[in-house]
Amino acid sequence: VKIVLDYDKCSGNGICESIAPEYYHVADDGDLVLLKEQVSDQDIGAIRRTVAECPTGALTLAPQ
Ligand code: SF4
DSSP states (O other): OEEEEOTTTOOOOOHHHHHOTTTEEEOTTSOEEESOOBOOGGGHHHHHHHHHHOTTOOEEEEOO
């Protein structure tokens, strides 16, 4: 699967980065940068957590 980020919904609070810093990075200007889109099998649990815990619903998963 791949991560889909809705930039309009993201508030840049960095919760996703705290869970999976190899995928998400909040830049100095507050914009979230998606470091990787494609989710490896070993990371899917952590990425599902970021989707569930994002308070603004900015993250979804899509088939690749
Ligand atoms: S947890 Fe959601 S709102 Fe917060 S930085 Fe990540 S995508 Fe944006």
